[in-house]
Structure formats: structure tokens, C-alpha cells
Amino acid sequence: MAGVTDRPFRQLCKRLGAGLVVSEMLSSNPRVWDTEKSKQRMDHEGEEGVRSVQIAGSDPELMAQAAQFNVANGAQIVDINMGCPAKKVNKKLAGSALLQDPPLVEKIIQAVVKAVNVPVTLKIRTGWNVENRNGLLIAQIAQDNGIQSLAVHGRTKACMYKGNAEYDTIKAIKQAVSIPVVANGDITSAQKAKHVLEYTGADALMIGRGAQGHPWIFREILHYLQTGQVLAAPSIDEVSSVLLEHVANVHQFYGGIKGCRIARKHVGWYLAEHDQQKLFRIKFNAIEDAGQQLDELTMYFDKLAGEPVLSFVTELVSPAA
Numbered sequence: 428m429a430g431v432t433d434r435p436f437r438q439l440c441k442r443l444g445a446g447l448v449v450s451e452m453l454s455s456n457p458r459v460w461d462t463e464k465s466k467q468r469m470d471h472e473g474e475e476g477v478r479s480v481q482i483a484g485s486d487p488e489l490m491a492q493a494a495q496f497n498v499a500n501g502a503q504i505v506d507i508n509m510g511c512p513a514k515k516v517n518k519k520l521a522g523s524a525l526l527q528d529p530p531l532v533e534k535i536i537q538a539v540v541k542a543v544n545v546p547v548t549l550k551i552r553t554g555w556n557v558e559n560r561n562g563l564l565i566a567q568i569a570q571d572n573g574i575q576s577l578a579v580h581g582r583t584k585a586c587m588y589k590g591n592a593e594y595d596t597i598k599a600i601k602q603a604v605s606i607p608v609v610a611n612g613d614i615t616s617a618q619k620a621k622h623v624l625e626y627t628g629a630d631a632l633m634i635g636r637g638a639q640g641h642p643w644i645f646r647e648i649l650h651y652l653q654t655g656q657v658l659a660a661p662s663i664d665e666v667s668s669v670l671l672e673h674v675a676n677v678h679q680f681y682g683g684i685k686g687c688r689i690a691r692k693h694v695g696w697y698l699a700e701h702d703q704q705k706l707f708r709i710k711f712n713a714i715e716d717a718g719q720q721l722d723e724l725t726m727y728f729d730k731l732a733g734e735p736v737l738s739f740v741t742e743l744v745s746p747a748a
């Protein structure tokens with residue numbers, strides 16, 4: 428997820444049970460590869476496990492070059508983005524807008540698969556609008572042209588993030604193709620994960636927003652799938668230590684000034700349920716100094732230690748989303 432799954436967050440999710448994490452998308456336009464933002468997105472130093480890098484664009488040749496560039500930079504899987512509905516991406520006919528042009532989808536896939544000797548995976552939506560749910564056709568094109576795994580977000584491009592994700596199209600795609608299908612959309616709890624897995628018959632699940640502020644979701648899902656038991660919520664000590672470490676890693680990765688800005692949204696997600704009146708977050712968001720951010724968070728949790736732990740943890744780990 429652009430702006431979210433940076434290296435510190437990917438490492439944290441991996442540690443807490445994610446089987447595979449994917450980089451923020453990188454543009455296939457070589458003119459932007461040299462920017463600080465792109466360089467940070469390409470940074471995989473110290474990352475454990477398989478490195479999957481997502482690329483976005485619409486020109487088959489540029490996409491092929493971007494794939495080669497990223498493999499040379501350490502990508503072990505190249506993921507093609509045909510799922511992003513953002514205007515900035517779509518006005519160049521990339522992301523999910525490509526679903527309107529199946530012949531171009533085929534050309535992009537063929538060019539990228541031919542260009543690299545690592546697995547190429549694809550991320551799509553169910554179609555470009557509810558009248559045109561052509562995910563099945565795209566899945567077939569993907570399979571026929573060498574895509575090794577297909578992630579499907581259960582919304583159309585036109586849906587953006589509105590309404591609920593639907594899983595019937597994902598189920599139909601899973602039944603129609605033999606490559607692994609990954610179900611995605613609105614999975615925010617272990618119980619929902621089990622339901623989506625069983626309903627769609629998918630081979631794996633992809634979690635996006637459900638991990639924001641709650642990276643424990645991965646181990647919770649694993650535990651529930653393996654035992655049928657709901658794992659106990661993380662203790663307040665664990666929430667505090669994971670959040671403080673996450674924020675410190677963000678500071679280190681981006682440097683103090685940018686790191687402080689990026690840390691704010693993560694802290695906002697972690698504390699959304701607990702700090703409902705935003706009293707702490709308003710104060711926290713005004714802090715420009717990395718050390719002070721950590722000090723304020725430490726004080727916040729120290730103060731909480733005096734409060735009934737159960738109510739805090741329950742609120743913190745039961746996101747309404």
C-alpha cells in the first residue's frame with residue numbers, strides 16, 4: 428500500500444506473522460526512480476524473506492524495464508498493479524483503469540513476464556464498474572500469459588473504497604483458474620479471514636487496512652485458522668513496545684523531520700479506538716521532534732498503566748472498520 432507498507436511496516440508485519448509482504452508501488456516511469464521517495468520505496472536493506480515489489484504503469488516496454496530494474500535491485504517477485512483506483516495513477520491509464528483494456532493487459536503481462544526470470548504476480552479489482560465485472564476474463568489472460576499468482580480486491584474500480592467488498596467474483600475466479608488466487612478486501616479480523624477463505628476457496632488472503640495500527644492481525648488470523656481459538660489481545664506492554672519500536676524505526680528510516688510526519692498517521696491508527704476524543708493525537712501531531720514523539724508516547728502508555736488494562740486493550744484491538 429502506497430504510503431503505508433514502507434520497510435519499517437513491512438518488517439513489523441512479517442515479524443508478526445505475515446507470510447509475504449509487498450512494497451509500495453513504484454512507477455514504471457524511469458524519470459522518477461531517482462527521487463528520494465522512489466529510493467526509499469526501493470529500500471529493502473535487512474528485510475527478511477521473499478522480496479515482492481509492485482510496479483505500476485501502462486506502457487508494456489516501460490513496465491518490462493521497470494521489472495528488470497527492480498529485479499536487479501533485489502526484487503524476488505514482481506507484482507503488477509492493476510488494482511489502484513487513484514486518479515493520479517488512472518489518468519495515465521494505469522492501475523485498475525487497465526481493466527478496461529484487456530488487450531493492453533495482455534501486452535503488459537507478456538512484456539513483464541518475458542523481461543524477468545522471477546515470478547510475476549498480478550493484483551486486480553473485480554472489474555472497472557459493477558456492470559463490467561470482467562475480473563474473470565483478466566484472470567484467464569493472466570493465467571495464459573504466465574502470471575504465477577493473482578490477488579483480487581473484491582471491489583470494482585468505480586467502487587473506489589465505498590460499500591462492502593464482495594467475494595462472489597473472487598470465488599468465481601478461483602473456480603475458473605488453476606493459478607493461486609489471493610482474496611482481498613475488508614478482512615479486519617480472524618473470523619472474517621476464515622469466512623473469506625472458506626467462502627471463496629482462495630489459496631491465500633491479502634490484508635491491507637486491517638493491519639494499519641493493528642499489525643497483530645496476522646498472528647491472530649494464523650492462530651484462529653490453526654486452532655479455531657481467538658488469540659488473546661496483545662497486552663498493553665506489547666502494544667506500547669511494538670508502537671514505540673515502530674515509531675523509532677520510522678524515524679531512523681526517513682530521518683527526524685519526515686519520520687515525525689509519517690509516524691503521526693501510524694500512531695493515529697494505533698490509538699484511533701482508544702484516544703477517541705483525539706486529545707493525545709492533537710498534541711502528538713504538533714510535535715516536530717523525533718525524541719519528543721517517543722517521550723510523549725512513553726508518557727502516554729505510562730499513564731495508561733494506571734488505568735484498567737482490559738478496557739484499553741479491548742478498545743484498541745477491536746477496530747470498528
Ligand SMILES: Cc1cc2nc3c(=O)[nH]c(=O)nc-3n(C[C@H](O)[C@H](O)[C@H](O)COP(=O)(O)O)c2cc1C
Pocket residue numbers: 428429430431451452481508509510511550580611612613614633634635636637
Ligand atoms: C492508502 C492505501 C494505499 C494503497 N496502495 C496500494 C498500492 O500501492 N498497490 C495496490 O495494489 N493496492 C493498494 N491499495 C489497495 C489495497 O492493497 C487493498 O487492495 C485495499 O485496501 C482493499 O483491502 P483492505 O480492505 O484489506 O484494505 C491501497 C489501499 C490504501 C487504503
